[in-house]
Amino acid sequence: MNPIEDTMLISYTLDAGINRHNMNALSEIHLGHKTITFKELVGSGKNKLNFSDIELAKATEYAAEDADVTLRLYENLKERMNEEKLNKIYEYFEKPMVKLLAKLEFNGIKVDVNYLKKLSAQFEKKLKKIEKDIFTVAGKEFNIGSPKQLGEIIYNELKIAKLKKTRKGSLATNASVLENLALTGHKFPNLILEWRQVSKLKNTYTDALQDHISSKTKRVHTSFLLAATNTGRLASSDPNLQNIPIKSEDGREIRKAFVADKGNVLISADYNQIEMRILADIADVKELKKAFKNNEDIHSLTASQVFNVPIDKVNEDLRRKAKAINFGIIYGITQYGLAKQIAVSNQEALDFINAYFKKFPEIKDYMNTTIKFCRTRGFVNNIFGRRIHLRGINDKNFSVRSFQERAAINAPIQGSAADIIRLAMIKLDQIIETDKKFKTKMLLQIHDELIFECSQNDKDYVKKVIKEAMISVSISDYHMFSIPLNVSINSGLNWGEAH
């Protein structure tokens, strides 16, 4: 029995994709009452007061309104939730997360501050060096971090290629544009790309992370947001620990700064290709389901089907392309998107997509059915019955409508994966609270990955239990999976090593 209720989470369960879920917004929408905001109460800028300095009568009015509005919202939303039969989503997927995430936030994760400082200095040196080269090539000094100034140099001074503009009409200098410019043989674009990467790592990670270390615990404590995404995923902020680098060489170094306490290890447990598995399940894709049951390499299989070559003749390049197609499918593929991603012509991309749908016709059916359903109902469901609303699905603007259609295809897949890992977290939290032999702390969730910390001595048992729990959520009361789940699990003294 969990007696705590939360209007924000009820609203999220009912209206994800329609509203924001904070009390002020909900009050205006459902009660037609504009609340006193905290900002109005305490002021802003240099006149900003502390809550303790607010006149008692005013503080009372604010606090009483808060309580009144919350109760009225609860009565209002609870009714709708029961009528629409969404109470199970709220009870089983939302409510248990509140206390659980509080524990994750409270636990925090240790970072090696000296190591971060060393990395910062290293990046700084690298930046200075690249900066010098950039100014030499440009023939003058400018703010490399200003896309406006950079665009001027690229298109007006160096005249590397003809103008590319962003949606809003400014000069485009993003990575994909620069990569194309690099093909002209000019060295400038690659210098910028390198500078961008290193400055990103330094500013956003090695420098900023140090400011987030708690002086009390010497650890970093993120905030997990439970009602921020449309799909059921969590989000993380202050700092965001769900986008710590891993893809580049320099980036991976940053993961090593996340360390286990003395005598402990970090454990990382990843669902393998969970979204492709869910696609195979919801779209009932015979070939894919068979492949997952037989533990086959799914991207090689795709390559062999789409490019019509025997599976043992699939080379690295074909596999890479097939992998991009599989990702694209989950995002609601377009020929333009795929063409850009794997650097082929629009026609070739279209041919690949057509070949793909011919081999996996159930996927095309799933897409059509999902969009049709969404057009009439205004929302889609994931495998557990979570609802995601797509407000613009019938918009008369082609671009808006297409965007919503792709989101409608993606939402049940991404959202089912999000709810599967929620179940795993809830299950593991119960084990943590009840199994005296299972001594471990849950630290982070990164969409398809969980990070734990436990004693060196316990790690073998802990890993076994985690893996078993994550894999077995599939045979729960909520949904019978037609495909097995798989989990990779590793441990080490730091996050880089545990991955």
Added chain:
DNA sequence: CCGTTCACG
């Protein structure tokens, strides 16, 4: 405060 860019799944 918005737009651009880029880090992640």
Added chain:
DNA sequence: ACGTACGTGAACGGG
């Protein structure tokens, strides 16, 4: 005829 692959948050520049 659209100029997009889905979902996020943070840093920075510039009005």
